[in-house]
Each structure stands twice: as C-alpha cells, then as structure tokens.
Amino acid sequence: MSAPRNTFLPRFAIAALVGAALVALADANLNPYLLSIIQFIGLNIILAVSLNVTNGFIGLFSLGHPAFMTVGGYVAAILVIPPERKAALLPDLPAFLAAQEWSFLPALIAGGSVAALVALIVGFPVLRLRGHYLAVATLGLIFIVQSFAVNLRGVTRGALGLSGLPELTNLWWVYLFCLVTIYVCWQLKHSSLGRTMLAIRENELAASCLGVKVARMRILSFVLGAFLAGIAGGLWVHLVTLISPSSFSFILAFEIVVMVVLGGTGSITGAVLVAVVLSVLTQLLRPVEEAANLFGASQMIVAFVVLVVLITRPKGLFGTAEPDLVGWLLRPFRKSKAA
Amino acid sequence: MNGAYLLSQVANGLILGSMYALIAIGFSMIYGIVRLINFAHGDIFTIGAFATLASIAVIQAPFPVVLAIVLVVGAAVGLLIERAAFRPMRGAPQVTGFIASLAVSIIIENLAVLTVSAQPRTFAVPAYLNRLIPLGGLNVRMIDIAIVLLAIILMIALVLFVRFTKIGVAMRATAENYDVARLMGININRMIGIAFAIGSALAAVAGLMWGTKYGQISPLMGVLPGLKAFVAAVIGGVGSITGAVLGGYVLGMAEVLFVGLLPPEYSGYRNAFVFGALILVLLVMPNGILGRSTEQRA
Amino acid sequence: MLRLEDVHVRRGGTHALRGVSLEIEEGEIVALIGANGAGKTTTLATISGLLRPQSGRILFAPGRGEPERDLTKMRAEDIVAAGISHCPEGRQVFANLSVTENLRIGAYLRNDKAAIEKDVADIQAQFPILRSRAQLPGDRLSGGEQMMLVIGRALMSKPRLLLLDEPSLGLAPQLVEQIFDILAEIRRQGVTVLLVEQNASMALELGDRAYVLEAGSLVLHGSGRELAGNPDIQRAYLGGA
Incomplete structure (x- = not known):
C-alpha cells in the first residue's frame, strides 16, 4: 500500500508535529548520551534518504556519500571556526578564509553547496559509467577526497584533522534537516521529475527515446544527493566536534547503501525505517560488544543480517513502494471513531 | 636522477605489479564468469598473508610447503564464500551480489580483528630470502626475484590451463553463455566454484608475497591492494586474464614511478592518482585495454 | 523413447505450456x-532441463x-548424459572458443579421448569448412557455417535424441536444403530428432509425424x-489460400 500524493501533506504535517513534540520531550528529559544517539539516527536517515535519490530513484549505484560528507564537513567547519582559533589551528589558511566567521546554518548550506559543486564536476565524467564501474569510481572518489584532506595541510591540518569544533549540532537541527530531506525527496519522487527518474531506472533506452535528457537527470540526482550528504557531513562534525580525513570511510558508504538496499531501492519509507532499525541495532549491540570485549561483532552481525535479507528478499523489504505508516499508526484511532 | 635509481624503481614497479596482477586475475575471472565484483577478494589476500604467518610460526614449515598451504587455504576460503554467500543469490541483480560481497568483506575483516587483533604483526622470513643478489648493476633481494618469478610461473600455468585443458575450455564456455554451456553437460556451479578457487588461491599467494616482502601484516592490509587490483583489472579489461595481468603491471609500474619520480610532496596523492587513473581509463577506454565490449548480462 | 505427459510450464507471469502431451518413437x-510464441522453444527447453515444468512428467x-527416467527431476547436465542433445535457437556458437574447441566441448561429458578426436575428424570430414577454419573463433564463421x-x-x-530448434532461421534457401539433407543423414545414423521449425513445409516434408502447437497447447x-x-x-502455416 502506498500513500497517494494528496494525502501526503496532511500526514507529513501530522508526523512532523508529533515528531517535534517528541523532540521537545527528548530534548528536555534525556541525557546527552542518548540525545547524541538519537541525532546519529537522524543523520543516518538524512544520509539514507538522500542516497536513495541517486541509487534508488534513478538507479545509479553510487558509494560516494562519505566523500561528499567529508567535503561538506570540512567546509562547514572551516567557515564556523572563529578567526582567532583558526590562527592557532590553521596558520597557513588563505587570508580570505581565515577572516570568515559564519553562523551555523549558512555554513552548513555552504558545505552542502561545495559538495554539490564537487558532485557536479565529478559527475560529468563519472556518471557515464554504469553499474559496478560507477560503484568503484565513486568508491575511488572517497579515497581521492581523503588524499586531498590528508595532503592539503594548510586548509585541513592534514591527518591530525580539525578538533575542538564548536558543539553546534543539536537534536533540533538534525530534526529540521531530516524533515527537509524527507519532504524534498518525497515531493521529488511523486513529481514528474521523480517519475522521469524512475523511468530511467526501469528502462534507460525507452526513457531516452521518449525525449528524457538522461544525462542531465543523472547529474541532477547525483548533485542533490551530494548536497544533502554535505549538509549531513556538516551536522555530523559539529556533533562529534572533530573532523579528520578518515572521519567518513567506505565502511560508512556500505552502511548507507545497505539502508537503501534493504529498505528497497526507491522506497523513502523503507530507507527511513531501515536507517532507524540499523542504527538502533548498532547502538544496542555496542555496549554488548564492549562488555564482551568483542569489538567489531556488531558490524559483523549487521553484515550477516544484510546477507540473510539479500538472500531471502533480493528486492529489499519494500521494493519501491511506500507503506502507509502514518495511516497504519492512525488506524486504531479511526476505528474507535467509527465505533 | 641516475640510471641505477630509475632501474630500481622499475624493479619495484615490477614487484608491485606482480602482486597486483595476481589479485587482479581473480577479480577478472570471477567477474568474467558470474558478473560479480567480489569485494571480499582483498580479504582473501589478507587471509593468505596470515596463513603464511601461521604456517611459518606455528608449524615451521619450509617455504615450498608454506606456498602449498597458502594456495590450498586461499582456494578453500574462496569456495566457502561462493557456496555460502553468492550461490544462494545467483540470478539476483548485479548490485545485490556487490553488496553481498561488501558484507562478506566486513564479516571477514571483523572476524580477523577479533581473532588476531588489529595490531600489525611482523614475521620472520627465512634468511636466504633476504640475501642480496647482484643483478644488472642492482643488488636485489632474493625475495624480490622470487616474487616476480613465482608470479610469472603461476600466470603462465593459469593461461595454459584455461587455454588447453577441458575444464579451462568449459570455463570459457560458461563465461560466455550459461544455458548453452549447460546444454553441453557442463555443471555451471562447478565452473564458478573453480573460478573462485583459482582466483582466491592466487590472491592468497599475493598475500604471502606482500607479507614476506614488507615483513608486516594486519587484518585490514587487504583493503587498499584489493581495491587497486580491481582498478588494475578494469584498466586491463575486466573478464580477460591477460588484461588483468597487463593492468596489474601497468598500474604497479605507474604507481611506483608516480611516487618515485615526482617531487616528494606529491607522493601523498598516491591513492588519488590510482583512482584518478581508473576514472580516466574508464572514460577513454570503457572496456579497458584488452576487454572487448561484451554482451550485457543481467 | 520420449513421452511428455500433461506438461505445464510458467515463464515469468505467462502460462507458456498448457498441458502438452506428445510422444516420439525411436528412429x-x-x-x-x-507460430511465434506458441511455446515451441519452451517445449525443447523443458525437455532439456533448462526450464522446470510446474506439473507433468x-x-x-x-x-x-x-528403463524410463523422468527428466523433470534431472539437471540439464544429467539429461545430456542420459542421451539428449539440445541444439538451441539462434545458433549460439561460443565466440571465445575456436571452431574445434566448439566441437570438443560438445563431448564434454565423454572421457574417451581417442574416440572424441575421431568424431571431431568425422564431423570435419562431413563439413570440410569446419576443418579449414578449425582455429578461427566460432563467431567468425558465416551463418550457415x-x-x-x-x-x-x-x-x-x-x-x-537430438532436439533441434529452428535450424533454417535466417539461412539462404539452398543452405536450408543442405541443413535438411544433414538431418536426413543424422537419422540414417540412428539418431532420433525432434525438430522445431518455422519453415513448416520443409518440416512436414521431412518429418515422419508432426505436432502443431498453438498458444501453449497441441x-x-x-x-x-x-x-x-x-x-x-495450409492456410495458417504454409501460405496456401
């Protein structure tokens, strides 16, 4: 069952308000540790849903999200750090950058924009590749970005990374961008643009015969995914107050891709659900693995679960469908109303 | 820059290229027959290195025996992975297999960290392998010569096997068309298993070489060489064994010369160079140097 | 020799064979x-084990x-071993194998090396072009070759038993005739043939018996x-008035 478009806005509004209430409640009552966990879950939602635009809607198999997060994270961090601290941390920073001191939101958006710009530049050559080749080329992008982060010491402080970043990210920011991401992606999927993308995924040749500018759509979805990933990168580094060249590795790419694939490529609801379940699962397993001194066991278990799901449900849990969660949750209320 | 320096760089390129080529062959064989990029391939390289360490340290086996053990361990692990993870999802979209191989890779790496810890380990190499041998104005370690020779012997053996034996011909037939191969009476799963076994055994031997040459191994050592060998396979033309060999040597040589000949401040961009080269090659020659534009099989 | 009993096959959502029963005697x-899409190729693929029937024997x-064996429970490779060879539609030579390797791979399940080489020589004697082009890749031959x-x-x-799918497809008329001569020769050698053909007049002329398949049913x-x-x-398949 998928929710038709005309019921989306009211449902989205209800869900957003309920979510906001929960966020307020959580913000007031939970300890910082739990709050940070919830924020990571939110970040995973942003990452999974945005990667779904590239991998799910249009069928480009990209692993490049960590590269865009690194770009977005560095840009946001450098813009936000106060000039006096920059003088100590990055003495060789070009003067025009050293003088900047931006507030959080514009810095995040700048990070997203630079990531999108990188995607645009890289996209023109790379998006001509297909399937596996694209996957490996985008994976290579992670290593290329990493190389630059390590070696452009004047701007990034090399392998040491930038530490002691201001703790600007909070649950509200994460929640806001979750909503924005889900809203934008949902509207996109159900717009003519989104249907064009799905058409390209299903049959590229047929789509291009119908006059669809396939290359342009590819770049568009890649750039949009990169923009959101860049923002997520900015949020992430101001949550952990640290960024280094190895902050976002290809393991992360795997985790995000798994969320998309297990949720069902193209299903936003599926991506959100799996992002939540997987993050919670990882968080629950972490104390267990620490207690048992079995570091890495949680990753193994997740990978194992992935294998089992792939073997038993190769199309992911939901395919491209959007199960009507809000309607499902509201059902008891409706029944009581009818009675 | 003098001639001897250049020569030693070329020698180093040849050695690195030999190892890349051995790993790349497996990528190429497996891709050729099941259209799967096996991300766990780099981990089999790691397993080969640890099998070497174990057979030297634990049972003090002489080196030829170590080599045999490593070949067998590599082949066995390859068969196991194919049986447990990839065979059940035969026929699923390519991306599914790719993600499954990433999952397998993560399982192996974490298992390795859990069992042998992430600490790098050194291992003692028999003294005769470290002996210096004068060769064309250079002093070359025995191990370096052994690596290149062994790699070349294995590659020739493989090419002969694929070209002239019945199984080899059947593997080529299978790579081309499953259904018609089955109509010849060929057991497809057996051919795929053989491709996994051979490719994995070669990757494991590359792990042995890496460990003996650099003297240090760790559970995550296979990630980068694995990825780079994939790049080598793509450069050569995925699916072609000779292409993989060629790509391995081209990439090994290019990487060593990039680091050795450019000013030192560029050497940090080594990995960026390799993956940049990949993207460039794919754009100029989408099928690699020797790959032919094959049919698209889902 | 071969008996299909009420065979049903589904392919992707379509019911491709709807209870096909037929019988072939030795020799x-x-x-x-x-017509196209009637289920002829599906029938052959089901016999040779490439497709599994939903029901039937x-x-x-x-x-x-x-002794009779139920092929629906056997793997394709075991069906070859049992004595059925399926020559699929669209020629399907192995392009990565030389002409001679293509021939040898047909004997994959046999282990009598000397006899295999003799059979290769016999076939090359029958089709001399396969000897003069022995080392070329299979796809470098012309359609008839x-x-x-x-x-x-x-x-x-x-x-x-030989299952032959559309041997005349895309060949010039004199080549078609040559192929049918070859079939007659194959029968003389004692091989039973199940022939699927678009070229109905030829097929009916050559066939001792024939079945007509329409939309998955005989x-x-x-x-x-x-x-x-x-x-x-005549009206439907032979172009008659």
Missing part, C-alpha cells in the same frame, strides 16, 4: 510447428527395453503428409 523425425528411455558447427557440436555428445497431430494436406494447416 523418427518428429516436427513441432507453430517427461519420460525418456534412451533405447528400446531400457555456424549452423553446421552447432549441429556438429550437438552430435559430439553421441545423443540418442491442437493437431498427424503424419507429415496428412498435415501438409490439411487445409487449416
């Missing part, structure tokens, strides 16, 4: 004719007095001559 050439005995190669390859497994059956004289068949 016969049986033709299976019908396919019983095969390689010779008189030998490729057809000879795949028929030769199918015979290399020493089958008792609608007519008779001797080749009978069917060739049937006005419905």
Whole structure:
C-alpha cells in the first residue's frame, strides 16, 4: 500500500508535529548520551534518504556519500571556526578564509553547496559509467577526497584533522534537516521529475527515446544527493566536534547503501525505517560488544543480517513502494471513531 | 636522477605489479564468469598473508610447503564464500551480489580483528630470502626475484590451463553463455566454484608475497591492494586474464614511478592518482585495454 | 523413447505450456510447428532441463527395453548424459572458443579421448569448412557455417535424441536444403530428432509425424503428409489460400 500524493501533506504535517513534540520531550528529559544517539539516527536517515535519490530513484549505484560528507564537513567547519582559533589551528589558511566567521546554518548550506559543486564536476565524467564501474569510481572518489584532506595541510591540518569544533549540532537541527530531506525527496519522487527518474531506472533506452535528457537527470540526482550528504557531513562534525580525513570511510558508504538496499531501492519509507532499525541495532549491540570485549561483532552481525535479507528478499523489504505508516499508526484511532 | 635509481624503481614497479596482477586475475575471472565484483577478494589476500604467518610460526614449515598451504587455504576460503554467500543469490541483480560481497568483506575483516587483533604483526622470513643478489648493476633481494618469478610461473600455468585443458575450455564456455554451456553437460556451479578457487588461491599467494616482502601484516592490509587490483583489472579489461595481468603491471609500474619520480610532496596523492587513473581509463577506454565490449548480462 | 505427459510450464507471469502431451518413437523425425510464441522453444527447453515444468512428467528411455527416467527431476547436465542433445535457437556458437574447441566441448561429458578426436575428424570430414577454419573463433564463421558447427557440436555428445530448434532461421534457401539433407543423414545414423521449425513445409516434408502447437497447447497431430494436406494447416502455416 502506498500513500497517494494528496494525502501526503496532511500526514507529513501530522508526523512532523508529533515528531517535534517528541523532540521537545527528548530534548528536555534525556541525557546527552542518548540525545547524541538519537541525532546519529537522524543523520543516518538524512544520509539514507538522500542516497536513495541517486541509487534508488534513478538507479545509479553510487558509494560516494562519505566523500561528499567529508567535503561538506570540512567546509562547514572551516567557515564556523572563529578567526582567532583558526590562527592557532590553521596558520597557513588563505587570508580570505581565515577572516570568515559564519553562523551555523549558512555554513552548513555552504558545505552542502561545495559538495554539490564537487558532485557536479565529478559527475560529468563519472556518471557515464554504469553499474559496478560507477560503484568503484565513486568508491575511488572517497579515497581521492581523503588524499586531498590528508595532503592539503594548510586548509585541513592534514591527518591530525580539525578538533575542538564548536558543539553546534543539536537534536533540533538534525530534526529540521531530516524533515527537509524527507519532504524534498518525497515531493521529488511523486513529481514528474521523480517519475522521469524512475523511468530511467526501469528502462534507460525507452526513457531516452521518449525525449528524457538522461544525462542531465543523472547529474541532477547525483548533485542533490551530494548536497544533502554535505549538509549531513556538516551536522555530523559539529556533533562529534572533530573532523579528520578518515572521519567518513567506505565502511560508512556500505552502511548507507545497505539502508537503501534493504529498505528497497526507491522506497523513502523503507530507507527511513531501515536507517532507524540499523542504527538502533548498532547502538544496542555496542555496549554488548564492549562488555564482551568483542569489538567489531556488531558490524559483523549487521553484515550477516544484510546477507540473510539479500538472500531471502533480493528486492529489499519494500521494493519501491511506500507503506502507509502514518495511516497504519492512525488506524486504531479511526476505528474507535467509527465505533 | 641516475640510471641505477630509475632501474630500481622499475624493479619495484615490477614487484608491485606482480602482486597486483595476481589479485587482479581473480577479480577478472570471477567477474568474467558470474558478473560479480567480489569485494571480499582483498580479504582473501589478507587471509593468505596470515596463513603464511601461521604456517611459518606455528608449524615451521619450509617455504615450498608454506606456498602449498597458502594456495590450498586461499582456494578453500574462496569456495566457502561462493557456496555460502553468492550461490544462494545467483540470478539476483548485479548490485545485490556487490553488496553481498561488501558484507562478506566486513564479516571477514571483523572476524580477523577479533581473532588476531588489529595490531600489525611482523614475521620472520627465512634468511636466504633476504640475501642480496647482484643483478644488472642492482643488488636485489632474493625475495624480490622470487616474487616476480613465482608470479610469472603461476600466470603462465593459469593461461595454459584455461587455454588447453577441458575444464579451462568449459570455463570459457560458461563465461560466455550459461544455458548453452549447460546444454553441453557442463555443471555451471562447478565452473564458478573453480573460478573462485583459482582466483582466491592466487590472491592468497599475493598475500604471502606482500607479507614476506614488507615483513608486516594486519587484518585490514587487504583493503587498499584489493581495491587497486580491481582498478588494475578494469584498466586491463575486466573478464580477460591477460588484461588483468597487463593492468596489474601497468598500474604497479605507474604507481611506483608516480611516487618515485615526482617531487616528494606529491607522493601523498598516491591513492588519488590510482583512482584518478581508473576514472580516466574508464572514460577513454570503457572496456579497458584488452576487454572487448561484451554482451550485457543481467 | 520420449513421452511428455500433461506438461505445464510458467515463464515469468505467462502460462507458456498448457498441458502438452506428445510422444516420439525411436528412429523418427518428429516436427513441432507453430507460430511465434506458441511455446515451441519452451517445449525443447523443458525437455532439456533448462526450464522446470510446474506439473507433468517427461519420460525418456534412451533405447528400446531400457528403463524410463523422468527428466523433470534431472539437471540439464544429467539429461545430456542420459542421451539428449539440445541444439538451441539462434545458433549460439561460443565466440571465445575456436571452431574445434566448439566441437570438443560438445563431448564434454565423454572421457574417451581417442574416440572424441575421431568424431571431431568425422564431423570435419562431413563439413570440410569446419576443418579449414578449425582455429578461427566460432563467431567468425558465416551463418550457415555456424549452423553446421552447432549441429556438429550437438552430435559430439553421441545423443540418442537430438532436439533441434529452428535450424533454417535466417539461412539462404539452398543452405536450408543442405541443413535438411544433414538431418536426413543424422537419422540414417540412428539418431532420433525432434525438430522445431518455422519453415513448416520443409518440416512436414521431412518429418515422419508432426505436432502443431498453438498458444501453449497441441491442437493437431498427424503424419507429415496428412498435415501438409490439411487445409487449416495450409492456410495458417504454409501460405496456401
């Protein structure tokens, strides 16, 4: 069952308000540790849903999200750090950058924009590749970005990374961008643009015969995914107050891709659900693995679960469908109303 | 820059290229027959290195025996992975297999960290392998010569096997068309298993070489060489064994010369160079140097 | 020798075979004719084990007095070993194999090396072009030569029953005639043939008996001559008025 478009806005509004209430409640009552966990879950939602635009809607198999997060994270961090601290941390920073001191939101958006710009530049050559080749080329992008982060010491402080970043990210920011991401992606999927993308995924040749500018759509979805990933990168580094060249590795790419694939490529609801379940699962397993001194066991278990799901449900849990969660949750209320 | 320096760089390129080529062959064989990029391939390289360490340290086996053990361990692990993870999802979209191989890779790496810890380990190499041998104005370690020779012997053996034996011909037939191969009476799963076994055994031997040459191994050592060998396979033309060999040597040589000949401040961009080269090659020659534009099989 | 009993096959959402029953006696050439999409190729692929039927039995005995086995429970490679060779539609030579390797791979399940080489030589004697082009990659042959190669390859497994799918497809008329001469020769050598053909007039002329398949069901059956004289068949398949 998928929710038709005309019921989306009211449902989205209800869900957003309920979510906001929960966020307020959580913000007031939970300890910082739990709050940070919830924020990571939110970040995973942003990452999974945005990667779904590239991998799910249009069928480009990209692993490049960590590269865009690194770009977005560095840009946001450098813009936000106060000039006096920059003088100590990055003495060789070009003067025009050293003088900047931006507030959080514009810095995040700048990070997203630079990531999108990188995607645009890289996209023109790379998006001509297909399937596996694209996957490996985008994976290579992670290593290329990493190389630059390590070696452009004047701007990034090399392998040491930038530490002691201001703790600007909070649950509200994460929640806001979750909503924005889900809203934008949902509207996109159900717009003519989104249907064009799905058409390209299903049959590229047929789509291009119908006059669809396939290359342009590819770049568009890649750039949009990169923009959101860049923002997520900015949020992430101001949550952990640290960024280094190895902050976002290809393991992360795997985790995000798994969320998309297990949720069902193209299903936003599926991506959100799996992002939540997987993050919670990882968080629950972490104390267990620490207690048992079995570091890495949680990753193994997740990978194992992935294998089992792939073997038993190769199309992911939901395919491209959007199960009507809000309607499902509201059902008891409706029944009581009818009675 | 003098001639001897250049020569030693070329020698180093040849050695690195030999190892890349051995790993790349497996990528190429497996891709050729099941259209799967096996991300766990780099981990089999790691397993080969640890099998070497174990057979030297634990049972003090002489080196030829170590080599045999490593070949067998590599082949066995390859068969196991194919049986447990990839065979059940035969026929699923390519991306599914790719993600499954990433999952397998993560399982192996974490298992390795859990069992042998992430600490790098050194291992003692028999003294005769470290002996210096004068060769064309250079002093070359025995191990370096052994690596290149062994790699070349294995590659020739493989090419002969694929070209002239019945199984080899059947593997080529299978790579081309499953259904018609089955109509010849060929057991497809057996051919795929053989491709996994051979490719994995070669990757494991590359792990042995890496460990003996650099003297240090760790559970995550296979990630980068694995990825780079994939790049080598793509450069050569995925699916072609000779292409993989060629790509391995081209990439090994290019990487060593990039680091050795450019000013030192560029050497940090080594990995960026390799993956940049990949993207460039794919754009100029989408099928690699020797790959032919094959049919698209889902 | 071969008996299909109420075989049903589903392919992707379509019900491709709806209860097909047919029988082939040893030494016969049986033709299976019908329009595109009637299920002819599906029938052959089901017999040779490439497709699994939803229900029904396919019983095969390689010779008189030998025990019957149900092919629906066997793997494709075991069906080859049992004595059935399927020469698929569209020629399908192995492009990565030389002409001779293509022939040898047909004998994949045999282990008598000397006899295999003798059979290769025999087939090359029958089709001299396969000797003069022995080392070329299979796909470098012309269409007619490729057809000879795949028929030769199918015979290399020493089958008792040959399933032949559209041998005349895309070939010039004199080549078609040559192919049908070859079929007659194959029968003389004691191989039973199940022939699927678009070229119905040829098939009915050559076939001892024929079945007509329409939308997954057999609608007519008779001797080749009978069917060739049937006005419905003439109208539908032979281009007659």
